[in-house]
Amino acid sequence: MHTHHAQLITAETHVLSSTLLKREVTLSIYFPALHHSRREMELLLINDGQDLATMQFGKILADLYSSHIIKPVFFVGIGCGPDRKNEYGTTHVLDYKGRGTKAAIYQQFIFKELLPFIYKNYAHISHTEKSFCGFSLGGLSALDTVWNHPKEFKNVGVFSGSLWWRRLSQHHHLFNEDKDRIMHNRIRHGHFYPWLRFFFETGTLDETADRNKNGIIDSIDDTVSLIEELVKKGYDRSNIYYLELQDGKHDVPTWGKAFPVFLKWCWQLGQDKN
Numbered sequence: 031m032h033t034h035h036a037q038l039i040t041a042e043t044h045v046l047s048s049t050l051l052k053r054e055v056t057l058s059i060y061f062p063a064l065h066h067s068r069r070e071m072e073l074l075l076i077n078d079g080q081d082l083a084t085m086q087f088g089k090i091l092a093d094l095y096s097s098h099i100i101k102p103v104f105f106v107g108i109g110c111g112p113d114r115k116n117e118y119g120t121t122h123v124l125d126y127k128g129r130g131t132k133a134a135i136y137q138q139f140i141f142k143e144l145l146p147f148i149y150k151n152y153a154h155i156s157h158t159e160k161s162f163c164g165f166s167l168g169g170l171s172a173l174d175t176v177w178n179h180p181k182e183f184k185n186v187g188v189f190s191g192s193l194w195w196r197r198l199s200q201h202h203h204l205f206n207e208d209k210d211r212i213m214h215n216r217i218r219h220g221h222f223y224p225w226l227r228f229f230f231e232t233g234t235l236d237e238t239a240d241r242n243k244n245g246i247i248d249s250i251d252d253t254v255s256l257i258e259e260l261v262k263k264g265y266d267r268s269n270i271y272y273l274e275l276q277d278g279k280h281d282v283p284t285w286g287k288a289f290p291v292f293l294k295w296c297w298q299l300g301q302d303k304n
Contacts, residue, residue, distance in 0.1 A: 038092045050139045056109035062102045071104045073157040077168030079107020085286040100297040118171040126199045163187030180223035187229040189285045193252035222264045229271045231288040233278020
């Protein structure tokens with residue numbers, strides 16, 4: 031374990047040997063530096079945790095805490111492995127290239143190895159609520175994990191999410207956009223969990239692809255249409271936040287700009303708890 035104490039933020043690095051994933055998982059952990067004593071904090075898991083250092087995540091948090099904007103939160107960045115496209119897919123249904131074969135195992139890792147590790151090593155902190163977020167394919171994974179385990183989570187954050195993840199290739203003669211996008215279909219045929227809250231970010235320069243030729247890039251189109259599925263399912267738009275960044279790209283700097291918005295929406299001081 032490596033620990034770095036800043037004035038406002040404690041940042042620690044752990045390496046967790048996972049039996050389920052058959053690899054070492056690097057954990058980047060951040061929490062308010064003055065909260066070492068026993069107390070309650072909500073927990074946020076973050077896929078693609080290796081990107082947090084590039085994002086200068088510690089500075090983002092220090093700025094928010096120094097301005098007394100957000101509540102104390104315990105952050106755990108989960109470093110991805112070399113088989114990211116299989117670990118970060120959706121469970122139950124593989125994509126059209128057969129990717130996502132380890133998605134179920136990855137979600138088992140979260141509950142059977144990661145969370146017990148956190149609870150054991152930070153026993154002085156009581157984690158009152160859990161949330162999950164991620165970037166790109168990691169955002170899809172976070173959403174799928176929350177949808178599979180709704181009673182375990184409160185918020186989910188999806189930054190430039192790979193919501194195009196589909197059962198058939200777009201070039202397949204039977205491809206149907208409404209039926210073959212996997213996460214859209216899972217929400218459409220799933221149950222309603224009224225306590226869940228959803229944050230989505232896209233950038234107008236996320237990509238250039240326009241699969242259905244409607245003049246809207248796919249990342250925005252797929253995100254907006256997934257939000258519509260949530261609304262049809264019964265979710266109030268007050269529990270869904272959509273952030274579209276002009277000139278935002280599919281990269282860490284863009285997600286770094288969006289992250290404070292996500293944190294303030296979920297954990298702003300003074301807001302009523304849902």
